[in-house]
Amino acid sequence: MIELLDAFPDVNVQPAEYKRLLGYPRDAVPEGRAGELAQWARQWYAKNAQPWVYARQADELKLTNGSITIDGVSFTSIRLRKTLLDAQAHGAILVAVSAGPEVESEAQRLWLDEKPDEYFFLEIFGSAVVEHLTTLTGARLCAWAETRGMSVLPHYSPGYPQWDIVEQPRLLELMKRAATWPKCGMDVLDSGMLRPKKSLLAVFGLTNHNERVRRITELIPCENCSFTPCQYRRGPYRKAPEHSTSVVSPAPPAPQPPPAPVMLDEQANYVVNPKALKRWAEERLTLAVAQDGTVDALFRYEGTTCTNLGRAIFFHYHVLLGPREQGYPIRELKCAPAPGDEGHTFMCRYMANAEHLMVAIDHEKPLLGRQLNDVLSWQRPTIGPGCYCEPASRKHKWGLVFETIHYALVQRDKRLAGQTAQSAGES
Numbered sequence: 001m002i003e004l005l006d007a008f009p010d011v012n013v014q015p016a017e018y019k020r021l022l023g024y025p026r027d028a029v030p031e032g033r034a035g036e037l038a039q040w041a042r043q044w045y046a047k048n049a050q051p052w053v054y055a056r057q058a059d060e061l062k063l064t065n066g067s068i069t070i071d072g073v074s075f076t077s078i079r080l081r082k083t084l085l086d087a088q089a090h091g092a093i094l095v096a097v098s099a100g101p102e103v104e105s106e107a108q109r110l111w112l113d114e115k116p117d118e119y120f121f122l123e124i125f126g127s128a129v130v131e132h133l134t135t136l137t138g139a140r141l142c143a144w145a146e147t148r149g150m151s152v153l154p155h156y157s158p159g160y161p162q163w164d165i166v167e168q169p170r171l172l173e174l175m176k177r178a179a180t181w182p183k184c185g186m187d188v189l190d191s192g193m194l195r196p197k198k199s200l201l202a203v204f205g206l207t208n209h210n211e212r213v214r215r216i217t218e219l220i221p222c223e224n225c226s227f228t229p230c231q232y233r234r235g236p237y238r239k240a241p242e243h244s245t246s247v248v249s250p251a252p253p254a255p256q257p258p259p260a261p262v263m264l265d266e267q268a269n270y271v272v273n274p275k276a277l278k279r280w281a282e283e284r285l286t287l288a289v290a291q292d293g294t295v296d297a298l299f300r301y302e303g304t305t306c307t308n309l310g311r312a313i314f315f316h317y318h319v320l321l322g323p324r325e326q327g328y329p330i331r332e333l334k335c336a337p338a339p340g341d342e343g344h345t346f347m348c349r350y351m352a353n354a355e356h357l358m359v360a361i362d363h364e365k366p367l368l369g370r371q372l373n374d375v376l377s378w379q380r381p382t383i384g385p386g387c388y389c390e391p392a393s394r395k396h397k398w399g400l401v402f403e404t405i406h407y408a409l410v411q412r413d414k415r416l417a418g419q420t421a422q423s424a425g426e427s
Helices: 015-022 032-048 078-086 101-112 116-146 165-176 210-215 274-283 348-352 354-363 372-377 391-426
Strands: 003-006 052-057 061-064 067-070 073-075 091-098 151-156 199-207 285-289 295-304 312-321 330-337
Touching: 003 354, 003 391, 015 032, 015 116, 032 101, 032 116, 052 116, 061 078, 067 078, 073 165, 078 151, 078 199, 091 116, 091 165, 101 116, 116 151, 116 199, 165 199, 274 285, 274 391, 285 391, 295 391, 312 391, 330 354, 330 391, 348 354, 354 391, 372 391
Parallel strands: none
Antiparallel strands: 003 052, 052 091, 061 067, 067 073, 091 199, 151 199, 285 295, 295 312, 312 330
């Protein structure tokens, strides 16, 4: 079962997706005042908004008598039911994403202040964030499902064709049943519109019949997914430029010269003090580089609980990275208490609900599928307590881990470059 709550999700909306929603042609570049407003909206949002993502796997899915029943609640959607039946789905994942109420409030203020241009660009960016969060959540679910021999189906939402929006309140109430539902203040109007309006509720189907997903085009979620670094893509993104090379079964490519290595940023502006990164890289980090260039990193975290007299806690972070020439893509992530650690059992959230906390820690996979350099622009808390009770605290720790690995690999790449230059000079 998967369950996740991310109070600090990545909101780095791809420029192409924002431009598409603004109505620009694919090859056009916003310039002048339009370019300034587009950048302003992005910066305002990053500074002021509080987006979030929630997902949990439903306990039960039944398809009977022309309806869909999820955890005892019945829904009527011809399109969604057909998708689930065609894929022989055995489960469903309920997802809620929100760009936060701040963007809606600010847009209303701008409109009342007779600033329609600013209003428009901020409104559209809020919509872009919702699409982006839905896409990234789908990618995270796909990565989770692939490792378990399953496939995630395209998401569907009330208000989409053949699913009446009047059923949105029912879906929201179903999600709110869970004890883990965030205290975010999401509500739904009589019309079915969500509040905050820059939000989305969705259902992702789940199936063990992977061969059906590969064979039936309508079951492939990839055509609605703009997550470009995904290693599990089965089909082209429908809204991608026509020259996109993503295909379901690509023909053998013509011989090409090897691509130039994707270098890590040696002038990185780290959140963590470089002196601390240097010490952690030497004392807490172990790197193992395989013959194929993949990097297996182990980071040993040491902290204390916030209660119970500050008990020491030790966690291990395992990070598997792809080779350097691919930009060190993050392929696998794992966080768990170090062998023999008992301090984590004294954390307040563990004592209140041990299973929920440990499942949350296990399922959180930030930046999965992306290049290691992306940690430099990843928005996350800059400080956090030593425990693992809150999502923000756990996200803060992942940032420490990624930056330490980034720092260590930059130093390693510099040493290798120096050795290569020296060997070339001696020869």
